[in-house]
Each structure stands twice: as C-alpha cells, then as structure tokens.
Amino acid sequence: MREHKQKKSLGEVVRQAGEALDFPEQLLPGFCHVELWQNRQAIVDGVKGVLGYSENEVQLNLGTLVLTVKGAALSIRSYQAEQLSLSGTIAEVHYTT
Amino acid sequence: MPLIKLLRFLRGYHCFCAAEGFPERFLNLCNQAGIAVWDIAWHKGALRGKTDRRGYRRMRTCAEPAGVRLTEIKRTGLPFLLHSYRYRCGMPAGFLVCVATLAVLSQMIWTIEVTGNQRVAAEDILTVAASLGIRPGAWRKNINARDVSQAALRQLPVLTWLAVNLRGSSAVIEVREALLPNPRDEQTPQNIIARKAGQIKIIEVYSGSQAVRPGQAVLPGDLLAGSAVANADATHRYVRASAYAVARTNIVCRGAALRQTAPLRMQKKRTHYTLCLLQFSIPIGPRPKPNSAAITFEDHFTWEPKSTGKHLPLSLLRRTEYTYAPQPRGKTDSQLQLAAAAAFFAAEWETLRAAQVLRQEVRLHVREDACEIWLQGTAYENIGVAEKPSG
Numbered sequence: 001m002r003e004h005k006q007k008k009s010l011g012e013v014v015r016q017a018g019e020a021l022d023f024p025e026q027l028l029p030g031f032c033h034v035e036l037w038q039n040r041q042a043i044v045d046g047v048k049g050v051l052g053y054s055e056n057e058v059q060l061n062l063g064t065l066v067l068t069v070k071g072a073a074l075s076i077r078s079y080q081a082e083q084l085s086l087s088g089t090i091a092e093v094h095y096t097t
Numbered sequence: 098m099p100l101i102k103l104l105r106f107l108r109g110y111h112c113f114c115a116a117e118g119f120p121e122r123f124l125n126l127c128n129q130a131g132i133a134v135w136d137i138a139w140h141k142g143a144l145r146g147k148t149d150r151r152g153y154r155r156m157r158t159c160a161e162p163a164g165v166r167l168t169e170i171k172r173t174g175l176p177f178l179l180h181s182y183r184y185r186c187g188m189p190a191g192f193l194v195c196v197a198t199l200a201v202l203s204q205m206i207w208t209i210e211v212t213g214n215q216r217v218a219a220e221d222i223l224t225v226a227a228s229l230g231i232r233p234g235a236w237r238k239n240i241n242a243r244d245v246s247q248a249a250l251r252q253l254p255v256l257t258w259l260a261v262n263l264r265g266s267s268a269v270i271e272v273r274e275a276l277l278p279n280p281r282d283e284q285t286p287q288n289i290i291a292r293k294a295g296q297i298k299i300i301e302v303y304s305g306s307q308a309v310r311p312g313q314a315v316l317p318g319d320l321l322a323g324s325a326v327a328n329a330d331a332t333h334r335y336v337r338a339s340a341y342a343v344a345r346t347n348i349v350c351r352g353a354a355l356r357q358t359a360p361l362r363m364q365k366k367r368t369h370y371t372l373c374l375l376q377f378s379i380p381i382g383p384r385p386k387p388n389s390a391a392i393t394f395e396d397h398f399t400w401e402p403k404s405t406g407k408h409l410p411l412s413l414l415r416r417t418e419y420t421y422a423p424q425p426r427g428k429t430d431s432q433l434q435l436a437a438a439a440a441f442f443a444a445e446w447e448t449l450r451a452a453q454v455l456r457q458e459v460r461l462h463v464r465e466d467a468c469e470i471w472l473q474g475t476a477y478e479n480i481g482v483a484e485k486p487s488g
Contacts, residue, residue, distance in 0.1 A: 049121075049128070050121045050124045050125055051121060052121055053120060053124070053137075053139075053144075054139065055138075055139045075136070075137060075138035075139075076134075076135075076136075076146070077135055077137075078133070078134070078135040079128055079133075079134050079135070080133040080134070082128075
C-alpha cells in the first residue's frame with residue numbers, strides 16, 4: 001500500500017528552501033529570537049500569542065515552539081507586534097516542541 | 098527609557114485593570130488588534146497595565162470576547178493635563194506672553210561692560226558707545242560691532258584697540274590703552290660729559306659737581322659735571338647731574354652730489370661653448386665676433402672619474418659676454434652744484450642749528466664726477482650730554 005505523504009505547509013517549504021539557499025535565519029518564516037539579560041529581563045521576538053501568564057510562569061507561543069519562563073514577580077513590560085519584553089526574576093527557561 | 102516615558106507622557110496614556118475572564122486571551126486579542134500595552138503585572142488577582150489613548154478606546158472590543166471586565170484606573174499625560182485646564186485660558190496665554198516677551202527682550206542689549214581700561218574712565222567709553230548706538234535697550238541686530246569699534250577709536254584717541262563683543266543680552270567692550278612714555282628719570286645718578294672736543298666757554302652746573310672750568314680744553318667723553326657731591330661732613334652723595342656747557346668747537350659740514358646717478362644697465366648677454374679635446378678646441382656653434390667693449394667670463398667644465406681621481410683631457414669651455422648699454426648723460430655743472438648745495442644745506446641744518454657760528458669758510462670742489470661743498474669754522478655750542486649708563 002502506498003504511503004500517504006504528509007503535506008507540508010507553505011511556510012515550511014519556504015523555510016526549507018531558504019535553508020538550502022543559505023538565507024539569513026531572520027528572513028525565514030517561523031523565526032524567533034530570545035534574548036536574556038542576566039536573569040532580570042527577557043526579550044522575545046516572534047511571539048504568536050500568550051498561552052499563560054501568572055506572576056511565576058509565562059508561556060509564550062512561538063509558532064513551532066512553546067517557550068515557558070519560570071521565575072518570580074514576572075511582568076510584561078511591553079507587548080506589541082510579536083515582540084514581548086518580560087522582566088522579573090527568571091529562574092528557568094523551557095522549550096517545548 | 099526616559100525618552101520613551103517622555104513620549105508616552107506627551108501622547109497621554111491610560112492605566113487599566115483587567116479582571117476576571119481570560120487575561121491571556123485578552124492580551125492576544127489586543128496584540129492582534131495592534132494595541133500597544135506595557136507595564137503589565139498581576140495585582141491582587143487582576144491584570145494591570147497601560148495603553149495609549151487610542152488603544153484604550155479599541156481595547157473594549159477586545160475585552161468582551163475574553164470575558165474580561167475592563168476598568169480605568171487613571172489617566173496620565175499632557176493631553177489630559179491640558180484638558181483639565183481647558184477653561185483656564187489665562188494660564189497658557191500668560192505662558193505664551195512670557196515666552197514671547199523673553200524672546201523679544203533677548204534681542205536687546207541690557208548690560209554693557211567695559212574691560213581693559215586703566216586711565217580712561219569707563220563712563221567716558223560708555224558715553225561714546227551710547228552715542229554710537231550701544232546703550233541699554235538697543236536692538237542687537239542694529240549694532241555693527243566693527244563700525245562701532247572703529248568710530249569709537251576715532252573718538253577716543255587714547256585707546257589703541259577697541260572691540261565690541263555681543264554675548265546674549267550683554268555687550269562687552271574690550272579696550273587697550275596707549276602706552277605712556279617712560280617718566281623722566283630724576284633719581285638715577287648720572288654724569289654730564291662732553292660730546293665733542295672744544296674749549297669750555299660757559300659752564301653752569303645746576304646739580305652735581307663741576308668738573309671743568311671756563312677756558313679749559315676738553316675731549317669727547319671728558320667729564321663736565323659729576324654726579325658725586327661732597328657733603329659738609331666729608332661724605333659723598335650721588336645726584337643726577339645737570340649742567341649747561343658751552344664750548345668753542347670746530348665745525349665741519351659737507352654736502353656732495355654725484356654726476357652719474359643712473360646704474361649700469363646690461364644690454365646683451367651672449368654665451369658660446371667650445372669643446373677642448375687634448376690640444377684641440379672645437380667651437381660649438383658659430384663663433385661670435387670679437388667685441389672690445391664687452392666683458393667676458395670664461396668657465397671650464399672638466400670630467401673627473403671618481404675611481405681614478407685624474408682629469409680627463411676633455412673639457413667644455415663656456416664663454417659669456419656681457420655688453421652694457423652706454424650710460425645716459427649725467428647732470429650738468431649747474432645741476433650738480435644745485436644738488437650738492439641741497440645736500441649741504443640739509444647737513445648744515447643738522448649740524449649748526451643749535452650753534453652760534455664764529456667763523457666759517459665754505460669751499461666748493463667741482464670734479465668730473467662729483468661736486469662737494471665743504472664748510473669749516475668754529476662755533477659756540479652746548480656740548481654737554483648725559484652719560485649713558487654702562488650696563
């Protein structure tokens with residue numbers, strides 16, 4: 001029996017083509033950029049949405065990943081146009097695929 | 098960050114509180130709607146944050162689907178501040194009048210300062226400056242500092258330099274005064290000596306001690322009046338000697354003029370090269386015709402190899418001829434004598450202007466190339482001069 005091939009999304013196709021052509025990562029779809037400043041501040045680019053938010057845990061949807069930041073007194077300093085700035089005392093950073 | 102805070106203050110923002118429902122969904126809906134939110138934190142079980150004025154109006158449409166109860170905590174920013182003063186027109190009007198007044202008054206001169214003056218009173222300089230337009234209340238744009246400084250210098254000849262510097266609402270007039278000649282030194286001891294040879298006729302000593310007597314012959318540099326004065330107790334004191342010493346002296350005065358005054362003028366220059374090989378001379382180019390009136394210079398150029406140190410039997414002779422133009426005719430005898438007389442009278446004025454001539458003899462020598470007028474005789478003149486300090 002012929003195996004059914006999984007259909008790739010357009011973004012995935014573009015991403016694979018870009019990787020084959022050595023395009024910069026920033027230009028490819030689904031790119032996310034996480035920047036940590038010590039354990040006090042985190043700047044995340046490519047946020048598709050906030051999955052959960054409390055003082056001790058923030059879950060962010062990065063498209064292909066889910067970023068979980070754990071800590072204390074976490075607050076969102078700004079959230080605009082897929083960029084989110086998080087401040088507080090960051091204890092853990094988890095990626096879930 | 099202070100700049101961002103300033104911009105947010107200028108644009109105005111709302112502090113809101115989102116309680117109940119699904120705050121995360123509320124945040125996502127706000128982001129999808131392009132509403133900027135910042136400083137989001139949990140406070141007593143509710144989400145608190147800030148957004149701009151336009152975002153707060155659109156935020157209510159995002160709150161309903163998320164089941165969030167949105168309340169406004171406070172409004173901050175310049176638009177709200179101005180809005181609260183909308184019925185008090187006097188305040189912004191007064192502010193604008195204040196700014197306008199400051200802007201107008203800053204274009205005028207209010208303080209004038211004079212620096213650098215010592216002998217000339219500042220009031221005199223200010224009076225002249227006021228007459229030229231620099232006074233409190235004058236417009237800065239009407240003041241041409243360069244013209245004012247030049248005009249003020251003409252009115253104040255005591256000053257050697259004057260500059261007007263406009264700094265904001267103040268004008269600084271910087272001046273430099275002319276230097277005074279050194280005051281006459283009346284204290285330093287000094288002798289009176291003879292400046293030329295002669296026989297003393299009159300000697301009057303006003304201060305100091307007399308060193309010569311009438312009838313005595315003196316040579317240049319001899320002491321006429323000394324600075325040392327003997328006291329009654331056989332001690333000495335030193336003063337600045339002053340004396341009037343008239344002597345009978347020989348006077349000589351000379352004036353001369355040359356007949357030819359025009360310099361020699363070169364008319365022609367010719368150069369000819371000759372190659373000398375052993376005892377042969379090979380002219381390079383046509384040989385010039387001999388000219389007895391020309392002045393000829395010859396230069397030999399030889400080759401000497403460095404390794405041997407011996408001259409090669411080969412040289413180049415350069416012969417340069419200079420021919421000078423005939424000199425123009427000089428002065429006639431009468432012109433020559435007039436020129437000599439003019440020179441003589443100028444010298445006589447310098448020599449005999451302070452002398453009383455007793456006897457004089459004038460001789461005229463007219464030669465082929467020059468004319469001289471001599472004066473010899475005797476005269477009475479003051480020969481006393483202050484001795485220059487040695488050192």
